[in-house]
Amino acid sequence: MFSPDMMKAAQSMMANMKPEDMQRMTQMASNMDPKVMENMMKGMGGGNNANIDTKAALDQMKNMTPEQMKASMAQAQSQMGAQKQYMYNAAEMLKNEGNVEVKKEAYPAALAKYGKALENLRDHVGGDVDTLKVNLLNNVALCHLKTENFDKAVEACEDALKIDSRSFKAYFRRGQAREAKG
Numbered sequence: 001m002f003s004p005d006m007m008k009a010a011q012s013m014m015a016n017m018k019p020e021d022m023q024r025m026t027q028m029a030s031n032m033d034p035k036v037m038e039n040m041m042k043g044m045g046g047g048n049n050a051n052i053d054t055k056a057a058l059d060q061m062k063n064m065t066p067e068q069m070k071a072s073m074a075q076a077q078s079q080m081g082a083q084k085q086y087m088y089n090a091a092e093m094l095k096n097e098g099n100v101e102v103k104k105e106a107y108p109a110a111l112a113k114y115g116k117a118l119e120n121l122r123d124h125v126g127g128d129v130d131t132l133k134v135n136l137l138n139n140v141a142l143c144h145l146k147t148e149n150f151d152k153a154v155e156a157c158e159d160a161l162k163i164d165s166r167s168f169k170a171y172f173r174r175g176q177a178r179e180a181k182g
Contacts, residue, residue: 019066084124088132091117095136107143114140134164141173145180153177 064072098113114136121129121136137160144153157174160167 017066023066084126084129087120087124088129091120091132091136094120095132095139098136098139102139102143105146107147111140111143114143130163134160134167134170137163138167138169138173141170141177145173145176148180150177150181154181 061069094113094117098110098117101107101110101113118133118136118140121133137156141153141156141160144150144156154174154177157170157177160170161174164170
């Protein structure tokens with residue numbers, strides 16, 4: 001899925017376009033091969049587009065005025081922002097539920113909660129999402145340390161460090177796992 005930030009940038013760019021440039025862009029998009037459009041969407045963070053009929057979207061764009069195109073972009077941005085927030089909130093709730101499981105030393109249950117939370121965030125981007133992903137991965141590493149699955153703990157730490165190379169907790173837990181492995 002496109003990030004709300006990307007949609008906002010596109011909308012801003014479109015707002016500053018001359019009407020003839022906007023018309024030219026609309027015409028180019030409407031004449032585009034659907035496969036090319038799908039590849040572009042994937043390249044721009046479009047994620048899984050299985051539920052998008054690209055040909056139908058292109059046909060619809062063909063009949064849009066520049067004003068309708070801008071309105072559609074604004075609507076899409078709003079919907080995607082709302083979806084991101086919904087998934088973020090759900091991931092945060094799952095993280096909290098996982099934390100409760102950790103306190104009860106129910107590590108497999110905690111791992112399931114953290115895994116679902118990470119799955120919820122998979123198609124979303126942003127600083128807030130990255131911070132939550134790193135926190136979740138550090139919690140996953142803790143669970144694997146507690147269950148003595150040290151290779152999985154190292155893997156979770158490595159994933160966290162790919163997102164935030166300054167995560168002290170990821171470095172610390174990776175060190176613990178490597179030390180325990182011998």
